[in-house]
Amino acid sequence: MTETATGAVQYAEDWGVVGQSAAAAALRHALISGRLTHAYLLSGPEGAGKATLARRLAQALICKAGVRPCLECRTCRQVDSGDAPDIEGITIGGVCDEGNHDHASDNSTRIRICQVRRLERVANLSPFAAARRIFIIDTADELQPEGANALLKTLEEPPATSLLILLATDPEALLPTIRSRCQQLTLTPAPASEVAAALVERAGVPEGEALDLARLSRGRYGLALRMHGDPSLAVLRETATEQVRSLSRAGRNERLDYAQQLSRSWQRERESVLATLDVWRSWWRDVLHASAEVPGGTPAASGPLEQCSPAQALAALSATQRAREHLITNTNPQLALEVLMLDLPVLPAQGMRDGEEAREPIAVTPEAD
Amino acid sequence: MRLSCQQEDLHRGLSAVARAIPARSALPITQHVLLTADGDQITLSATDAETIAITYTITASIDEGGSITMPSRLLSDFVATLPRENIEMTLAERSRQVSLSCARNDASIGGMDPDDFPPIPPVDDSATISVEAARFRRALSQVVFAAAADDSRPVLTGVHFAIDGTEMRLAAADGFRLAVHTLELPDSASECSVIVPARALAELTRLLAEAEDAISVTFNAAGTQVQFDLGHAKLVAQLIQGTFPDTQRLIPEGHTSRTEVAVGEFNRETRIAQIFARDGSGIVRLVASPGEGGAPGRLTISARAEELGTNEGEIDAIVEGEEVKVAFNGRYLREVLDVLDTDRVAIETQDQPSPGVIRPLGDDSYVHVIMPMFVQW
Numbered sequence: 001m002t003e004t005a006t007g008a009v010q011y012a013e014d015w016g017v018v019g020q021s022a023a024a025a026a027l028r029h030a031l032i033s034g035r036l037t038h039a040y041l042l043s044g045p046e047g048a049g050k051a052t053l054a055r056r057l058a059q060a061l062i063c064k065a066g067v068r069p070c071l072e073c074r075t076c077r078q079v080d081s082g083d084a085p086d087i088e089g090i091t092i093g094g095v096c097d098e099g100n101h102d103h104a105s106d107n108s109t110r111i112r113i114c115q116v117r118r119l120e121r122v123a124n125l126s127p128f129a130a131a132r133r134i135f136i137i138d139t140a141d142e143l144q145p146e147g148a149n150a151l152l153k154t155l156e157e158p159p160a161t162s163l164l165i166l167l168a169t170d171p172e173a174l175l176p177t178i179r180s181r182c183q184q185l186t187l188t189p190a191p192a193s194e195v196a197a198a199l200v201e202r203a204g205v206p207e208g209e210a211l212d213l214a215r216l217s218r219g220r221y222g223l224a225l226r227m228h229g230d231p232s233l234a235v236l237r238e239t240a241t242e243q244v245r246s247l248s249r250a251g252r253n254e255r256l257d258y259a260q261q262l263s264r265s266w267q268r269e270r271e272s273v274l275a276t277l278d279v280w281r282s283w284w285r286d287v288l289h290a291s292a293e294v295p296g297g298t299p300a301a302s303g304p305l306e307q308c309s310p311a312q313a314l315a316a317l318s319a320t321q322r323a324r325e326h327l328i329t330n331t332n333p334q335l336a337l338e339v340l341m342l343d344l345p346v347l348p349a350q351g352m353r354d355g356e357e358a359r360e361p362i363a364v365t366p367e368a369d
Numbered sequence: 370m371r372l373s374c375q376q377e378d379l380h381r382g383l384s385a386v387a388r389a390i391p392a393r394s395a396l397p398i399t400q401h402v403l404l405t406a407d408g409d410q411i412t413l414s415a416t417d418a419e420t421i422a423i424t425y426t427i428t429a430s431i432d433e434g435g436s437i438t439m440p441s442r443l444l445s446d447f448v449a450t451l452p453r454e455n456i457e458m459t460l461a462e463r464s465r466q467v468s469l470s471c472a473r474n475d476a477s478i479g480g481m482d483p484d485d486f487p488p489i490p491p492v493d494d495s496a497t498i499s500v501e502a503a504r505f506r507r508a509l510s511q512v513v514f515a516a517a518a519d520d521s522r523p524v525l526t527g528v529h530f531a532i533d534g535t536e537m538r539l540a541a542a543d544g545f546r547l548a549v550h551t552l553e554l555p556d557s558a559s560e561c562s563v564i565v566p567a568r569a570l571a572e573l574t575r576l577l578a579e580a581e582d583a584i585s586v587t588f589n590a591a592g593t594q595v596q597f598d599l600g601h602a603k604l605v606a607q608l609i610q611g612t613f614p615d616t617q618r619l620i621p622e623g624h625t626s627r628t629e630v631a632v633g634e635f636n637r638e639t640r641i642a643q644i645f646a647r648d649g650s651g652i653v654r655l656v657a658s659p660g661e662g663g664a665p666g667r668l669t670i671s672a673r674a675e676e677l678g679t680n681e682g683e684i685d686a687i688v689e690g691e692e693v694k695v696a697f698n699g700r701y702l703r704e705v706l707d708v709l710d711t712d713r714v715a716i717e718t719q720d721q722p723s724p725g726v727i728r729p730l731g732d733d734s735y736v737h738v739i740m741p742m743f744v745q746w
Contacts, residue, residue, distance in 0.1 A: 074484065083396055085418035085487040095393045097520075102393075108509030117520050124523035125566065125607040159610045161593075210478050358652055 015056040018198040019190020020049045026185060027057050033175065036061075037183045041140070043171035044187030045282055047223025050167040054136045055079050055316045057165065059086050062130035075130075086130040088122065090115055090137045097121065109320040109328045110144040111137070120154050123162040133162045140166040148175050155181040170281075173321060187307035189219030199224055218286065218360055236272065237281075240279035248347045254340035263334035265329065274324065281320045288313035312345035319343035370436025370460035376451050376471060378427040379411075383445040385602060386415035389423040389439050391681055393422060396487070401438040402445075403486045406431045413443060416627045418487040421569045422605045423576070435460055437480040490605055492596035497587045498558045500534065501582040502599070508539055508550040509574050511708045511735055516567035517543035527564035528597075529613040534558070539617040541567065546701050547619050547738040561588055565595055565615055569606035576602050595639035614677050620738055621724055624717035628657040629730065630668055632714045636706040638670040638682035643699035645680040646672035652742050653699035655716075659688040672699065693718050695725055696744040705737045 011031050015024040023042070030036045040057070042050045059069030061074045069076050078084035093103045096114035102191070103112065119135055127133045137143070143151065154177065155164065166182055168174055198221055199205040205213065205228055216234055217224035227234040247255060249303035266273045292310045319340050325335035370394040386402055394400070396418055403414040411429045416422035437460050447469070448456070456471040509528075517525035522544070531538040536554040577584070580599040587596045588608075597604045642653045653672050660666040666688035671681040695718055706714070711729035718725050727737040 053540060078485075083398065083485065085396065086394055095395055101393060121520040121523060121526065122419055124609050124611060125420060126591075128416075128607055129490060161610065 003256055011060055012067050012069060014063075015053070015060070015069065017049045017053045017056060018072065018202075019194050019219065020053055020187050021185050023053055023185050024056065027053070028060070031060055036102045038162070039155050039164040039166065039182040041168060041171060041174075041179060041182035041184045042187060043168045043184060044170055045189070045218075045220060045223075045285070046278065047217060047220040047226060048187045049220070049222055050187055051136070051138055052222065054138075054165040054167060058084075058134045058136070058163075061132055061134065061163070062086065086132065087134045087136070088119070090119055090135055092142055094308075101364070105208075109142075111142050112144050113147040113150050116143070116147040116150040116154075120150070123154055123164075124159050127161050131161070133159075135162070135164050137164065137166045140168045140178065141170050148178060152177055152181070170321065190221065192219055195219055195221050195224055199228065201357045203228060218282075236275060237279055240276045241283055243276070244280040244283050247341070248326060248344060251346075252342070255344070256338060259337035259341045260334060263281050263337050266333040266337075267306050274327070277320060277324045277327075281317065281324070284313055284317040284320060288317055308345060370404075370437060370458070370462075370467075371433040372411065372429050372431040373455050374411060374427060374429035375706055376453050376456050378429070379456060379496055380445070380448050380451075382413045382425040382427045383441070383448055385425045385576060386413045386423045387441050387445050388575065389415040389417055389604075390420050391417040391419070396417070398481060398487065400440065400441060401486065401527045402441040403436065403438045403483055405436040407434045411514050414486070414489055416487055416489060420566050420607055421513045421572060422463050422487075422489045423572065423602065424489060425602045427601075432562070435462070436483040437465060438483050438486050439467060439478050440479045444478060447478075449484040455627075484745055490594055490607075492587050492594050492605060495588065495590040496559050496561065498537070498586045499555060499583045499585050500537070500552065501555075502577050502582060502584050504552060504697065505584065506574055506577040506580075508552050508734075509570050509577070509712070511737075512539045512541045512548045512550050513570045513574065514541075514704055514708065515542040515543060515546050515548035520580045520663055524564055524609055524611040524613055525614075526568075527566050527609040528570055529616065530556050530561070530565060532561040533674045534560075540613070542614065542616060543618070545698065545740045546705075547616055548705070549620070549736050555583075561686070562613070563588055563592060563595065564609040564611065565606055566609055569604065573604050575640070576604060605728055619724075620736060621719055621726055624690070624719055624726065626657065626688065626693045626718050627682050628655075628666075628668055628689075628693060628716045628718075629687040629713055630684055630716075632706060632709050632712060632729075634684040635668070635670070635714065636703065638684055639699060639703050639706060641682055642672035643703060644672075645674045645678060646699045648674040648677060650742075651698045651700055652695045652696050652744055654744065654746075655693070655704055657686055657688045657716075659690070659692065664668050694746055695722075695726060698742060701739050705739070709735075717726050 011028050014021070017024050042053055044050050056069055059071065059079045063073060063076050065073055075084060079087050080179045082089060091109055092111055092145045094106050094115050096103065096112065096118045123133055123135065125133070158164065171179060171184065187344065192214040192303035195217065196210040199213060200207055203225060213224040213227055216237065217227060227237070252343060262273060287308060288310060291308055291313050323336050323340035327333055383402065391399055394417060396725045399416060399418050405412045406429065409428055409431060410426050412424055412426050414422065414424040451471045451474060454472045456469055458467060458469050460467050465482070467478045467480055469476045471476065500633050512528055518526055520526060525543055529540040531540070535554045535557050537554055539552070540547065540549045575597055585598045587598065593608055595606050595608060599650060639653060646653050653670060656669045658667055666686045668686040669681055671679065673679045705727055709729045711732050713730040715728050715730055716725050717728065722741050722743060724738045724740050727739065729735055
């Protein structure tokens with residue numbers, strides 16, 4: 001604290017968040033100019049480096065070294081391992097103040113309101129060891145609606161010594177009132193070459209494999225690293241991408257069959273169905289980026305993407321999102337998935353003319369939920 | 370680290386610091402207690418790395434100093450059941466295994482790196498106030514219970530300490546009631562206004578039970594922490610940030626009626642009424658009538674349980690002013706009567722509906738305000 005007053009503190013140029021040097025530089029600049037706001041919303045796809053960037057910001061704020069974050073001192077290491085006082089991660093299954101239930105064992109699918117209430121209480125206490133209390137909400141997409149509303153109060157009038165960092169894969173799906181109370185920072189995918197180079201250098205992945213992983217992860221270092229550690233993830237990803245690709249051209253019967261098949265596996269393995277939907281979601285997002293010609297949205301090497309209008313891609317994206325919501329909130333799985341199948345746009349098959357199967361899907365969009 | 374100490378001492382110390390350990394925490398190390406052996410004493414520390422930290426010092430004979438953390442629950446349960454004899458403790462530095470032996474029982478407990486233990490925040494010596502332990506404990510017991518239990522307004526979950534000159538005013542409120550206790554300080558202190566979490570003060574009250582002399586209270590210069598130093602034990606609490614409501618304005622000035630009753634009788638009748646009130650909305654009705662033609666005044670305390678039954682108790686009272694009809698939440702009434710240590714108490718009311726002001730007779734240091742409930746009479 002005293003160092004800050006004398007201006008002797010320096011902030012490291014490189015925070016080591018692969019592919020996110022621009023976002024890191026923005027935060028660093030805010031630190032240097034003393035214009036750090038009370039709440040940040042870091043958005044970007046899964047594995048893009050949101051959580052790492054949030055930890056780096058926390059480290060930059062509480063590290064005691066001359067050049068921060070040093071990533072070597074005990075404080076920095078404790079932040080990375082989640083053992084630092086004053087830095088609290090709010091995740092599914094985390095702790096709350098209520099003694100009558102335990103999120104770790106009750107299969108929570110959301111960040112619950114009691115966890116947000118705890119955050120509110122702790123945020124109003126003076127920091128324990130550091131100069132700030134920092135809360136990393138990982139991810140804000142998973143906040144229970146009541147929890148999101150409860151968070152608004154703290155976001156509106158945050159205690160002076162607290163900092164909230166919200167992570168979100170889909171910031172548009174958050175409450176607009178949450179978005180408007182945070183400074184938003186969007187993490188974009190990195191070039192495949194940068195990700196591959198980092199994989200080789202940091203994780204010792206052989207060069208050829210590194211490039212494959214970088215492409216498969218669509219420029220997300222975290223995801224690439226996870227796929228390297230758990231090859232089944234890469235397989236799941238490839239299968240799911242293949243599925244959504246063929247489903248987008250399939251007829252109604254084929255789709256409904258698939259919905260039935262998927263709803264059966266929902267009973268046994270929720271996680272893998274959710275993971276499949278996540279892949280579909282990110283695939284449609286990429287299609288949307290490509291169709292709307294957003295620069296930097298998709299690395300060039302990620303494979304051929306379907307031709308469709310932005311409106312169709314957007315409809316597919318929100319249908320997938322809706323189905324995911326329905327599944328989490330215990331709607332009849334087959335119904336939820338059938339609705340999804342009917343909502344997906346029908347894309348013209350490659351090498352086949354419009355027509356045949358490609359009839360307009362029946363409009364059963366349940367807008368009012 | 371190699372030392373020996375008395376089972377009773379270690380047991381007492383461990384149970385004192387264990388109160389700081391959270392039921393659940395994101396940080397596993399907070400489930401540990403830190404032992405530091407130096408000179409001729411062991412310092413035990415525990416913290417939730419969030420609100421409070423407690424340290425407790427016991428005497429021991431130390432052959433070799435050192436420090437280690439051990440799982441609090443395991444260690445204190447183990448020590449609690451040992452016979453009252455000498456405990457020998459040896460730490461194998463490399464493996465962080467602590468072997469304990471007492472009488473003919475041996476145990477080995479795995480510890481963790483003491484450097485990973487959250488540092489107990491040092492409270493710099495800015496302004497230290499000395500206050501007598503017994504009086505402070507009494508003041509806390511009359512105030513802490515009135516703090517809010519839910520977190521919807523974080524400042525109300527704490528007790529407001531307002532120090533000015535030789536006066537320390539403790540206040541707690543939860544939106545329905547307010548408790549204020551004013552303590553005289555032996556020495557004049559600089560002005561200060563902070564909010565201390567009620568949870569920390571509840572733990573402090575426990576520790577104060579075995580303190581005899583004056584304790585010192587230190588607020589750090591940054592206004593973030595307070596330390597209560599009891600000599601052998603220290604409690605550090607993180608302050609709640611924010612502004613406490615102006616409690617002076619919440620105490621009604623003047624009254625139209627004043628009812629004086631014996632605390633014991635009033636408390637007993639309130640207890641009975643509350644049994645009937647608990648099935649309803651906790652409403653306990655008070656009717657105070659002044660005596661007529663030389664007859665003494667009386668206070669009736671009644672409650673109804675819908676479709677179950679009714680209850681009415683009557684006690685003698687000195688009633689000044691008009692007849693009073695007022696209803697309170699029975700729990701609030703009982704909680705304040707439980708902490709009064711005078712024989713008699715006065716309830717002051719204004720024209721309804723107005724808050725009831727409760728003042729123990731012959732003790733100007735305490736005042737309690739309860740909001741009335743709206744009922745059909």
